[in-house]
Structures are given as structure tokens and as C-alpha cells.
Amino acid sequence: MARWSKWRLITALGVMTVALIAAMLSPSATAAADAKSSPLRDAATVTVPPGVTAGVAVFDRQTGTFTEQLNPTMQFRSASLVKLLIALDYLYNRDPADEIPASDRAQLNTMLRSSDDGAASDFWVRNGGGAIVTRMSRLLKLSDTNPPPAGQEGMWGYTTMSAADTVKIYRYVLDEAATPVRDLIMGNLRQSTRCSTTDLFDQHFGIAGAFDRPWAVKQGWSGFGGRENGTCRPATSARSGNAPTVNVTDPALHTSGTVGAGDRSIVAVFTLHPTGTPYGKAYTDLGRLTRSLTVPGSVRPAGTWFGTWSSGVNVRPSASTNPDALLQLPAGVEVLVGCQKEGQTVSVPPYTNQWWAYLPQYGGYVTNIYISSPDNQLPGVPVCGEQ
Incomplete structure (x- = not known):
């Protein structure tokens, strides 16, 4: 479906021109960006804690190659990572500079920075629910991303995604989206708050815990219980949100975003944990896995x-x-x-x-x-x- 505004069309034409010139000058670089032709480190060197199921992709934007891939196309329920698609869909035919009401901008900010479920649910209902995922999957050429199944259309966290598709989403935001869209999304992800607004969970895991800034992150979690199990004190939270926590058999904890100056590396790690795994253990296991990855441009914290x-x-x-x-x-x-x-x-x-x-x-x-x-x-x- 074509929903081009004038500013969006001009930006896209400029990006297409630059990409065409780059391909003509360096065809090997284009080929290197294909996951199938990228050199990979032995997946056995990635630390996957016992009992954890993981899908991993790390893409070096400087060299156009993946440095890590482990089950990159395995589908997981997205939890809050689908909020990236919800934001992109909302912004697709709008100029963030002058076409977003203040109330919507505030909701976009809390949804992206603090994983606010109430904001996500509002945009989901207003903009067609699963149709959001279908539109964005088509636009971004996502292979492993699907709307929630029949009978669970309102559960946006049941959207399926993979690590490979998540890398595609970030590459679109960084390299193809209009500058105002990129700045709004990445600007919020760089300001990711430690505490989520909905259930008061500490969302400083994965990328945020494994690497020093600069980084930009969007996290996801599901199946660890609701607000009563949050670890942040209420005073640090802006508001509670109103969407239900998804209770499922296998708890999910995901980390995604960029690491390094100039957003050099895109990192996507999806994990599932055995039923009954406490949040702190999943937090720790995801941290160990993320710290084991080769992430060009990253700086490890001292300690x-x-x-x-x-x-x-x-x-x-x-x-x-x-x-x-x-x-x-x-x-x-x-x-x-x-x-x-x-x-x-x-x-x-x-x-x-x-x-x-x-x-x-x-x-x-x-x-x-x-x-x-x-x-x-x-x-x-x-x-x-x-x-």
C-alpha cells in the first residue's frame, strides 16, 4: 500500500540514488550485506546459558556484515519489540516536525523510552491492530514477522518476530526512513529509562547492561507476572499504563538496538526461558549471552x-x-x-x-x-x- 507524503517521497528518492551509486562503485559491499554471504563466528562460542532458547543477530554497519548469527530466523513472540513497528506505522505518512499532536508525541516518547503498554494499545486499536504488522512487514520486506494469531488479535505482544527481521527494522530506521522519523525513534531509544512505566520492571538488561554508551535500546519481556512483580520503586515511574501483562508458559526476554559511535552495530537477541524462571535469573542469563557477543564499536564497562x-x-x-x-x-x-x-x-x-x-x-x-x-x-x- 503506498502512503507517500511529499517529504517522505523526496527522502526516499535521495536514499535510492545514494544506494544506487554505492552499488555501482562497490558491488562487493552490497553482496557482503547479504546474511548468506557474511562471515560468521562459530555459533558455539556464543554463551547460551542452559535451558535458554536464543535467536541472535549482530550486524556491523561499517563493514556490511554479520558478526554473529544464531538461529537468526527463529520466530519468537515479540513482546514489546513490536512497538518499533507500531511507531513506524504511525509515523509513515506523517512529518514528525509538524504533523503529530502533542498527546500522540508524548505517547510515542513513553512507548519507546519506557515501554509504556497503554500507549502501544492506544496506537494498536486506532491504527488497525494486526494490519499494522502486515503493512510494515510488506514495506520492510520482513520474512519472519506476523500479526497475532486469530482469537488473540488484541495481544500485540504475540506478534512474531526474529532476530534477522529486527536487524532489518533497525537498518530501515537508520538508512531509509526520513530523517525526522529516524531522529524521533532513535532519539527516544537513546533515552531508554531504567524503569518501565507499565509494570515497573527494570529494563536495563542485555545491551544496556553489557556495553557502555553510546547505545540505543528497545527491550521486551513477557511472562514474568504483572506490576506487583516490578523491581523499580513507584516514585521512579511516570504512570502505570493499562494493558495486561501477557502470561505465557515460557517467559521471554529480548534486547535490541544499536551499539557504538554512529550506531555502528545493530544487535538483536531474543530469548525464551523455562517455565517459572525468575525475572532476575532471566535478566542475568540474557546479560551473559549478550556480553559473549562480538559487537564492533562496543565498549565494555569496567568492573x-x-x-x-x-x-x-x-x-x-x-x-x-x-x-x-x-x-x-x-x-x-x-x-x-x-x-x-x-x-x-x-x-x-x-x-x-x-x-x-x-x-x-x-x-x-x-x-x-x-x-x-x-x-x-x-x-x-x-x-x-x-x-
Whole structure:
């Protein structure tokens, strides 16, 4: 279906001209962009934790090749990754500079930054539900993306997607979409919030936890329960949203986006976890998988990864229980420790400890009691200020 506005047509013609010239000058580069001709690292070197089913694709935009592919065309329920298609469909025949009402812009922002389900549901109903997926699949030439099945048309999270198709979506946004559309979508993904607005889940997993900025991410999760199981404190959330959490047998956790200066690498990782897997374990398993990938242009954060135990563990602005907590860790999640320092002595029988771990990705401290290590002071971790 052709829905071209004047500005969109002009932009597309310009992109087509540039692409044609590039192909004439360097045909080998065009061939290299085909997944079938791209060099791949041995998939066995990708760390897939036991029990996890994964689909992975990492595309280096600088060389036009995939550096990782593991089950790249396997279909998964998309969870919130379909929000990329919902946004693209809404923006397709509109100029973001002057054709978006303020209320719609606000919903696009919270849907993309904070995975707001209420905004997604509103756009889904207004713009034809599954027809959104059909239109965008045709436009972007997606092979593994389908609307929700019959009888579940309203469950946009049941849209099927693959890692390979997700790479195509980002390549379209970065290389073909009109500049205002690209800037709106990528600008919001660069401002991804730690806490989702709908169920208060910590969405700083996968790409956001494995690599230093610059990155832009859109995350997805499904099957871990509703708002009552969220790990972020309510004060950090803008609003609750109103769409139901999809409860399914196999919990899903996905990370997608770009990594590196100039959005050099596109990363898409889809995962399914055994029934009953806690959110913190899935969070940790996805993090380990993502950190094992070859991602050109990425910078790994400094620090040491440790497991944690217990639930409701508070991250605090200083090494003390007195200040209000910033938020709580997902139960049992693995965390990056940058340094440690002595602070208020904490007693959680049978343990007593005055050492606190600084978590740079959270911007706060947790008592070392809840870090999985046998000694009060963490081995191999410098004292803060003495690195």
C-alpha cells in the first residue's frame, strides 16, 4: 500500500540514488550485506546459558556484515519489540516536525523510552491492530514477522518476530526512513529509562547492561507476572499504563538496538526461558549471552560481575541505610561492581558487614552482604577512590 507524503517521497528518492551509486562503485559491499554471504563466528562460542532458547543477530554497519548469527530466523513472540513497528506505522505518512499532536508525541516518547503498554494499545486499536504488522512487514520486506494469531488479535505482544527481521527494522530506521522519523525513534531509544512505566520492571538488561554508551535500546519481556512483580520503586515511574501483562508458559526476554559511535552495530537477541524462571535469573542469563557477543564499536564497562541473593535489595545513594533507596535490584540478578568502600555496618543475621559495593550502572551502593562472595570484602575489587 503506498502512503507517500511529499517529504517522505523526496527522502526516499535521495536514499535510492545514494544506494544506487554505492552499488555501482562497490558491488562487493552490497553482496557482503547479504546474511548468506557474511562471515560468521562459530555459533558455539556464543554463551547460551542452559535451558535458554536464543535467536541472535549482530550486524556491523561499517563493514556490511554479520558478526554473529544464531538461529537468526527463529520466530519468537515479540513482546514489546513490536512497538518499533507500531511507531513506524504511525509515523509513515506523517512529518514528525509538524504533523503529530502533542498527546500522540508524548505517547510515542513513553512507548519507546519506557515501554509504556497503554500507549502501544492506544496506537494498536486506532491504527488497525494486526494490519499494522502486515503493512510494515510488506514495506520492510520482513520474512519472519506476523500479526497475532486469530482469537488473540488484541495481544500485540504475540506478534512474531526474529532476530534477522529486527536487524532489518533497525537498518530501515537508520538508512531509509526520513530523517525526522529516524531522529524521533532513535532519539527516544537513546533515552531508554531504567524503569518501565507499565509494570515497573527494570529494563536495563542485555545491551544496556553489557556495553557502555553510546547505545540505543528497545527491550521486551513477557511472562514474568504483572506490576506487583516490578523491581523499580513507584516514585521512579511516570504512570502505570493499562494493558495486561501477557502470561505465557515460557517467559521471554529480548534486547535490541544499536551499539557504538554512529550506531555502528545493530544487535538483536531474543530469548525464551523455562517455565517459572525468575525475572532476575532471566535478566542475568540474557546479560551473559549478550556480553559473549562480538559487537564492533562496543565498549565494555569496567568492573567485576557478581551474583546477588535475596529479594527487595535496595540500591542506595551512599554507603548507608539512612538515605532513601534509589530502587531495588531484581531478585538474584548479576551486577557489575566498580569499587567498594566501608560505610554503615549492616546486620542481616547471621551476617554483619561494613563494606558496600558501588554499582556504576545503578549509580548507587548495596551492602556487600547481598553480594555472592564468601568474605566481607570482595576479592579483586578496588576500594573506591584508590583505583
